[in-house]
Amino acid sequence: MTSAATTLRVGLVGTGAWASDTHAAALCAHPGTDLVGVWGRRPEAAAEIAGRHGTRVYEDVDELFAACDAVAFAVPPDVQAPLAARAAAAGCHLLLDKPLATSVEAAREVVEATRKAGVASVVFFTLRFAGATSHWLDRQAAEGGWFTARADWYGALYSPGDASEQVTSPWRVGRGALWDVGPHALSVLLPVLGDVTSVTAARGPADTVHLVLSHASGASATATLSLTTPARAAGIFVELRGTSGVVSIPSGGASVDAYGGAIGALLESVRSGRPHACDAGFALRVTEILTSAETCLG
Structure with missing residues (x-):
């Protein structure tokens, strides 16, 4: 070692x-x-x-x-x-x-x-490794008492005329938002709410997917995942609601x-x-x- x-x-x-x-x-x-x-x-x-x-x-x-x-x-x-x-x-x-x-x-x-x-x-x-967000997640996991959560990744990846490597990546085009940004959503929900015990999924516009998750802590969560959001509607939103009130994740950094x-x-x-x-x-x-x-x- x-x-x-x-x-x-x-x-x-x-x-x-x-x-x-x-x-x-x-x-x-x-x-x-x-x-x-x-x-x-x-x-x-x-x-x-x-x-x-x-x-x-x-x-x-x-x-x-x-x-x-x-x-x-x-x-x-x-x-x-x-x-x-x-x-x-x-x-x-x-x-x-x-x-x-x-x-x-x-x-x-x-x-x-x-x-x-x-x-x-x-x-x-x-x-999980950006300073502000990793510390925030640690605090919320320690706090506990969460009732519901949402973790939404609205990406505007496919802008007209964009031929970047990220846009043309075959695996990303083929697998879509579920596999590209879905891991990000789960990575912030699981350490706070516990393991997922059941998942339901439904399709939205283009590659958009909506998830409803039940967690081992008894909390439930939703996630909306998209790479095809209109540019002016894009953004990342993570929110927790529980006995401590309502909290939102800070910006992640570089x-x-x-x-x-x-x-x-x-x-x-x-x-x-x-x-x-x-x-x-x-x-x-x-x-x-x-x-x-x-x-x-x-």
């Missing part, structure tokens, strides 16, 4: 803007990590990111794993899951993106691989700063040997809930 005094050698899997501008930037800036290499399915793009961040490109992903203590992933979920299981089997700790996978079987394979290898894992649910928080969480989990609350096991549970919702939609 890596000691607290050791810098974690981290490899990056992914070649998109998210990989470069958030993952690589945060890994280079963090004092506890050393970005030792990049691998991607597009070798030229991988070489460009490696050059931009002063590291080397790997042509073979297993060679990257062999050179690392940990691997950060910035690839589609169904590419991420088998590679993550492979990295864990090679003895690498995992810094994963959400959703972990879009099938329960693939997500479970990652969890089993981490447990068998004894490696740490952290999944980057943005608001993604690169939140990713730095996720890096710190992985370092602490490696140092202490204790699983983080947002580990692969938690992400598996999110995949199970989203799969149940997808089944409801038919």
